[in-house]
Amino acid sequence: MGRTTQQKLAIAAVLEDAESPLTPPEILARASKAVPRLGVATVYRALRSLRKEKKIVIVEIPGEPPRYETADRGHHHHFFCHGCRRVFEVPECSAKLAELAPPRFEVLDHEIILYGNCPDCRPA
Numbered sequence: 734m735g736r737t738t739q740q741k742l743a744i745a746a747v748l749e750d751a752e753s754p755l756t757p758p759e760i761l762a763r764a765s766k767a768v769p770r771l772g773v774a775t776v777y778r779a780l781r782s783l784r785k786e787k788k789i790v791i792v793e794i795p796g797e798p799p800r801y802e803t804a805d806r807g808h809h810h811h812f813f814c815h816g817c818r819r820v821f822e823v824p825e826c827s828a829k830l831a832e833l834a835p836p837r838f839e840v841l842d843h844e845i846i847l848y849g850n851c852p853d854c855r856p857a
């Protein structure tokens with residue numbers, strides 16, 4: 734197995750194991766444990782390639798750097814903590830959201846980001 738393949742597999746594995754979407758520096762830090770001498774340019778290259786293969790998707794939160802997660806997680810949302818600026822996965826959704834649209838409008842999709850404090854950052 735070539736080094737490029739090995740690097741890409743390590744980066745894919747980091748995203749598989751991740752509990753929430755990660756930024757490229759976070760991916761680099763975790764993948765470096767499996768593949769020494771990994772650089773951020775390599776991480777970006779692997780992410781581009783994995784996106785093209787539709788194995789990962791980008792998670793965009795306004796004003797935040799892009800994060801990445803695996804594409805197979807199903808419908809879910811995200812919670813952004815103002816305290817630690819971490820992003821958490823929110824598995825729940827509500828079918829009632831489609832009812833927010835005016836009469837005769839057909840809702841096909843939605844995007845929701847919850848903002849607030851995670852349990853670690855919540856004032857006691």
Ligand SMILES: [Zn+2]
Pocket residue numbers: 814815816817818819850851852853854855
């Ligand atoms: Zn927090």
Ligand SMILES: [Zn+2]
Pocket residue numbers: 808809810825826827843845
């Ligand atoms: Zn939803």
